[in-house]
Amino acid sequence: MARHTPNGIVQAMQSLRISNSLASRPNIPSLRYATRKYATEVQPESATETVIATETEIQIEAEAETSMKTQKVKAAPAINFEKFNIAPARIIPASPSYFSGSPRFIDHVLRLEALQAKFAHLPIVDAAEAPRMAWLKLAQFRDFVGEPVPVKKYKSLLKILQSMNRIAPDMVPGEVRDSLASFLRPGNPYSTQHSPREVDEMGRARAKGKRKESTAVVQLVEGEGEVLVNGKSLVEVFQRLHDRESALWPLRCVDRLDKYNVWATVHGGGVTGQAEAITLAIARALLLHEPGLKSSLRKAGVITVDARRVERKKAGHVKARKMPTWVKR
Amino acid sequence: MIVRQLGVRQSRQLLALSRRAPASSRFFSSEIPVDTAIQTPTQESIEPLPIAASIPKAQNPLHEVVQVSQAPQGKWAQWEKSKSKFNSLGSLTKDAFDPEDVIRNPPSPSDITLELLLASGTHLGHSTSRWNPQNSRYIFGVREGVHIIALDVTAAYLRRAAKVVEEVAARGGIILFAGTRKGQKRAVVRAAELAGAYHIFERWIPGSLTNGQQILGHCETKVVNAFDKELPDFKQDLADRPSVKPDLVICLNPIENVVLLHECGLNNVPTIGICDTDADPTRLTYPIPANDDSLRSTSLIAGVLGRAGQAGQARRLKMAEEGKLTYEPITVHELKVDPFTGFMPGTEGQKKD
Secondary structure, eight states, X not given: XXXXXXXXXXXXXXXXXXXXXXXXXXXXXXXXXXXXXXXXXXXXXXXXXXXXXXXXXXXXXHHHHHHTTTSOOOOOOOOOTTHHHHSOOEEEESSTTGGGSOHHHHHHHHHHHHHHHHTTTSOBOOTTTSOOOOBOOHHHHHHHHTSOOOHHHHHHHHHHHHHHHTBOGGGOOHHHHHHHHTTBOSSOTTSSOOOOOOOOTTSOEEEEEEXXXXXXXXXXXXXXXXXXXXXXXXXXXXXXXXXHHHHTHHHHHTTOXXXXXXXXXXXXXXXXXXXXXXXXXXXXXXXXXXXXXXXXXXXXXXXXXOOOOOOOOOTTSSSSSOOOXXXXX | OBOOOOSOOOSHHHHHOOOOOOGGGGGGBOSOOOOOOOOOHHHHHHSOOHHHHHSOTTTOTTHHHHSOOSSHHHHHHHHHHHHHHHHTSSOOOOSOOOTTHHHHSOOOGGGOOHHHHHHTTTTEEEEGGGOOGGGGGGEXXXXXXXXXXXXXXXXXXXXXXXXXXXXXXXXTOOEEEEOOSTTOHHHHHHHHHHHTXXXXXXXXXXTTTTTHHHHTTTSOEEXXXXXXXXXXXXXXXXXXXXXXXXXXXXXXXXXXXXXXXXHHHHTTOOEEEEEOTTSOGGGOSEEEESOSSOHHHHHHHXXXXXXXXXXXXXXXXXXXXXXXXXXXOOOHHHHHSOTTTOOOTTOTTSOOO
């Protein structure tokens, strides 16, 4: 458009020439701009407004003519000098990283990196001493930014967060604290401190143990060495001597067989699993009574959790790993 | 005197053995013990050192250190402050090269000199066997099997590119800085920040221009006025619009970004790029013959173009202050009308005016 070019004089001369030559012709909308006086009036939208409003205008004019004699015409509204401010000029991307395809994520990364560089001089503490933070999980983060962020990129963002989290807790600037807080998932799962288990007021120590598919819960009380498993005696439940030995091994190896009564409930799995689940449960309960026994129980191997489980059967195999016998044809 | 060794040395070998005096030997000192000014930290925080008190406060660099506040943040701030006071002591380093300088404070196009280009290593091309003969007019000669780019040509082309960037910025164009090589990130982001432009420092997603609706469709856009202030009233009119296309693309590593340049060519988007001796200059609208493998060279060129863009944006905003638009603005009608069908919302199927 001619009227926007800075070289105004030439354009003005040209437009004058055009308007002179076209003087005889009817008024063309595009030439109406030549009569403008102020650059601030540059409002091409007015052309469209007139186009849209032609029908209504005609109606209004018709009404005005009829009511001219009866009613006084109102004054025109005040001139809006701020029109240049409210006129749209361009459509531009909202973020400088628009063309990357994931602008919000990249903006977050750049902002965090700038913060990291800004406060790089602050003293840091050991990673173990830094407060434990529950950062957003990947799925939550994807919801948060609304973009499909790859795992690797989210990990690199977490690295920045972790390194900023290591700033000495009493020196953390408010800016850093706020931006770190925006990446935390709601509710702090690390805020609740689990109180260590203790012997209750009745003198019972309660502990759980697992082995294979079995789960055992043991209540250990000081007593004369009575043992009840699911309300039955030990001999009834475990017919093999080896199982009975292994179930009570934590008490036997530290000579406490006649000092505690055991009341155990166990379910799931087979006989060996149940016996060894009781072993672990008794050992843990015994530690509540006498924490000093930990090293000898550790040496006896009764507080070590055996996390092995049955391996699943695979397709194409007879069992978990066994292959069918090879047949020539 | 300190008696270092009580026993008589037995042999020459032992004599030759240079052992450090054990810590206990200081207790064998024959001198009279003197009280040294050792103070516990708690005392230090309460009353200043006797020596420090004798020096007037203005001259004493330890003045801040002595008055320690209790809050750790304040303590740290004072420690930093006192450290900065000591920075002025000692020898001064002048004209030292700071690799951060070209990113933090890049030179403007008027600062381009052949010395600066030479110092930044922009003249170093590739091995002669890898050359693209189309670059022969930019090549000054061969040295140790490597092509040397003519610096006067580089300077001229860089100035021309800076002019282009400035004019595009002054006309409200959308400029995209692309540098996808490792280490170019900061220079690219900084240049885009200066020029009010856009940046891409990771992989260019193929189809961002040719298939923009699919790839950039979800990215936010905004309507701004002549002063670049957002106009939130038009937000709902932006829903079904084609994605924004850049008006100028500046590519720091054109060899790796063939797809980007191809898409720019398809969409008639002019490109500026650093054209090393092995690159194809015909892929770029405004090539800048220079070394694209050195980060120092690419950051310098990105910085110069960023500064040019900054000048252009400043000019555009100044014109807007005077009420002049340097470009054809989008009209309300264009915003309201459906870009694909050409109908106003709610008038689908009716006769178009």
